[in-house]
Amino acid sequence: MEAERGIIVVADEERAHASFGLSPMSVHRFLQQLYNGLEHRLLETKQAFTIRRELPGVERGCHYEPLYSYDLFVPVLSPSDDVEAVIVLSRFGAAFTDDEAVEAEQLGKHISISLQKFALYEEAEKDRRLTEDIxxxxxxxxxxxxxxxxxxxxxxxxxxWFAATADGWQEAPEWKQRLCAxxxxxxxxxxxxxxxxxxxxDELSVMAYELKENRIVMEVYAELLYGGGTKFGTIFVHPVVTKQVEVDRMKSKLVSTVSHELRTPLVGILGLAELLRNKPLALExxxxxxxxxxxxxxxxxxxINDFLDVQSAWKPLGKCIIGSRLTSFQSLKKSLKQKN
Known part of the structure; x- marks a missing residue:
């Protein structure tokens, strides 16, 4: 466009911009003055227009005669026909022709497409970061x-947990060998x-395994992932179940102990009842x-009462453990399907 200077400003509160040929002070002054009336013409006509203004003395340099600047204002329209950015190009001495204004409007359309791509990319990046955080x-x-x-x-x-690299383990033989080891x-x-x-x-199963070095007990279960009715992958979930295993062991030990303790009074009751039933005894x-x-x-x-108290205390613990794992897995699976 043979312009000496120019700027593009996004029409929002942040007023993101890019410029050439302008000092930081000039950019600041331009941003402050941009929406002092000129935006109304852009909002109404949504077409490029040119204004001519006489340069002040500080901008004339060694010229003493009047010198004019021609400023071309170009709206960047969104698909809904809203002004989402403004382009301003300035040059001295020669006005912008109608063909140049049309060319600038075409430039605005290309920039609008680019801004839409940026917006889609930012939205996709936001979803990606959200999924990664989850x-x-x-x-x-x-x-x-x-x-x-x-x-x-x-x-x-x-x-x-498994000391994987930043990119993870790639091919199946590599990551499977390192994990199984x-x-x-x-x-x-x-x-x-x-x-x-x-x-x-239909043959997917769940398995608990113990790590060699730290004796941590892990569990792995898998779920097939489908998109549009077609399988696209498998997700493995590896929760730490050391505490749950310890709870199960304690529970088994408790049941064994209680069974033994219950058997002792029962033997006494049955033995004495049998004597009273089958043998005549004195009243004393x-x-x-x-x-x-x-x-x-x-x-x-x-x-029996003690055993029931312990059992009732274990039920919320079991429900809490199972519920939290199911909730986490269901939210993860939903997120993966949306991402696919």
Missing amino acids: FNHLPEGIQLVDLHGTNKLMNGRMKG LAADEQALSVLLDQAVFGPA RQYKYLTAIYQEAERLTAL
Whole structure:
């Protein structure tokens, strides 16, 4: 356009801009004065227009005669025909022709398309960051592989647990070998991973495995991911279940202990009841046996009440553990489907 200077300003509160041939002070002054009446003409006509203004003395340099600047204002219209940016080009001595104004309007249309692409990119980038934040804040390790078993995504938790690189483990043989080498039962974990990626969908299973070095107990379960009815990958979820395993062990030990403790008073009650039933005894002896039966029954009742109290305390814990894991996995699966 053979302009000596120019600027483009986004028509929003932030007024993002780019310029050439203008000092920072001139840009600041222009931004302050841009919306002092000129924007109304752009909003009404939505067409390029030119104004001529006489340069003040400080801009004339060595020229003493009047010198004029011709400013071309070009609106950048959005698809909804709103002014989303303004282009201003200035040159001295020669006015902009009608053909140049039309050319500038075409430039504005191309810039509008570019701004739409920027907006779409920023929205996609925002969604990507949101998905990444969800992945990295989940308590479970998350891994996504494609149809060929190539590792496509690992969240921060997974990388930290298994010391993966920033890009994760890529090809199936590499990441599977490195992951299985950390487990106490390498063969069983390898079979489950192959089955989940390459096997039939109805044979997916869950497996708990223990890490060799720190004795942490992990669990892995898989879910096939579909988009438009077509499978596009498999997601593995690796929660830490050490506490749950310890709780299960304690519960099993408790049941065993309670069973033993319940058996002791029952043996006494049954033995004394059998004597009272089958053998004639003196009244004093009968009273003594009945007293012993009553005491053992009270002991049995106390043990049963204690066991029920412990059981009721365990139920919320189990529901909390299962519920939190299901909620995390369901939100993750929904996010992946939307992303695909």
